[in-house]
Amino acid sequence: MLHTPPADTKDVAIATSALKKQYKNGQVPVLKGVDLTIRHGERVALIGSNGSGKSTLLKCLIGLHAVNEGSVQTLGETFGSIPTAAQRAQLRKQTGFVFQKHCLVKRHSVLSNVVHGMLGLPGSWRAFTQATAPSSWRAKAMSALDDVNLADKARSRADALSGGQQQRVAIARAIVRGPRLIIADEPAASLDPVAGTEVMRLFSELAQVHGITLLFTSHDMEHAAAYSDRTVALKDGQILFDKASCEVCDQDLRDTFQ
Ligand SMILES: Nc1ncnc2c1ncn2[C@@H]1O[C@H](COP(=O)(O)OP(=O)(O)OP(=O)(O)O)[C@@H](O)[C@H]1O
Numbered sequence: 001m002l003h004t005p006p007a008d009t010k011d012v013a014i015a016t017s018a019l020k021k022q023y024k025n026g027q028v029p030v031l032k033g034v035d036l037t038i039r040h041g042e043r044v045a046l047i048g049s050n051g052s053g054k055s056t057l058l059k060c061l062i063g064l065h066a067v068n069e070g071s072v073q074t075l076g077e078t079f080g081s082i083p084t085a086a087q088r089a090q091l092r093k094q095t096g097f098v099f100q101k102h103c104l105v106k107r108h109s110v111l112s113n114v115v116h117g118m119l120g121l122p123g124s125w126r127a128f129t130q131a132t133a134p135s136s137w138r139a140k141a142m143s144a145l146d147d148v149n150l151a152d153k154a155r156s157r158a159d160a161l162s163g164g165q166q167q168r169v170a171i172a173r174a175i176v177r178g179p180r181l182i183i184a185d186e187p188a189a190s191l192d193p194v195a196g197t198e199v200m201r202l203f204s205e206l207a208q209v210h211g212i213t214l215l216f217t218s219h220d221m222e223h224a225a226a227y228s229d230r231t232v233a234l235k236d237g238q239i240l241f242d243k244a245s246c247e248v249c250d251q252d253l254r255d256t257f258q
Pocket of ligand 1: 024025
């Protein structure tokens with residue numbers, strides 16, 4: 001069952017049409033015609049077996065990978081193969097990324113790591129550390145740290161924090177510029193159950209409070225059910241189902257992972 005696309009395109013955060021992707025060294029296409037529409041403010045979980053193409057799809061949506069056929073529209077930027085440099089800059093400005101490996105600069109302070117979220121903005125060399133950043137950026141970074149309940153750790157070295165805390169810093173770094181979209185690839189995968197649940201809860205709440213569109217991948221079906229409005233399942237390079245997360249049943253999951 002596929003989700004009905006919104007009638008009004010201004011409601012659309014992400015839309016793909018017959019998206020196909022095959023890696024140059026790949027034997028078969030990874031994505032074989034994906035039609036996906038996500039409205040602004042939706043929280044969407046992308047699920048599927050290992051190798052089903054979830055990360056590839058995320059990268060195509062933000063222009064990190066070239067698309068072979070079909071088109072992508074992300075935050076109003078429409079592109080075929082890859083976005084232009086100007087489109088990429090627009091996407092970068094409005095999108096926050098969080099990955100399984102949070103990639104913090106270990107020897108920098110927590111606050112500096114959040115200020116790094118400003119990189120890519122005009123004058124962004126000043127985001128190299130919190131010391132060179134304008135006070136308004138430091139204030140935004142402190143506010144983002146407050147959002148993830150880590151304001152008291154601002155001066156700590158990043159590597160002095162636990163894995164779960166470091167992932168919360170990565171979330172603060174992703175939201176510091178006030179993105180319209182957050183793309184998160186298995187954000188809780190390397191965390192213990194308690195820290196993972198806390199990270200997902202924060203993500204979902206922040207997205208809801210700030211009206212951010214959230215698209216995340218997960219192998220944890222409890223996370224997908226609890227922290228998204230919609231679940232999209234990928235199988236064999238196509239969407240197997242796309243439905244309200246509260247309607248996903250055991251049979252859907254068996255069909256996805258068998
Ligand atoms: N840069 C690349 N070059 C060539 N093949 C790739 C590349 N990235 C991914 N692939 C292949 O594309 C397929 C889909 O990979 P992808 O990482 O998108 O899947 P996934 O659903 O995110 O998997 P997982 O759940 O294991 O993270 C796999 O067969 C993978 O080997």
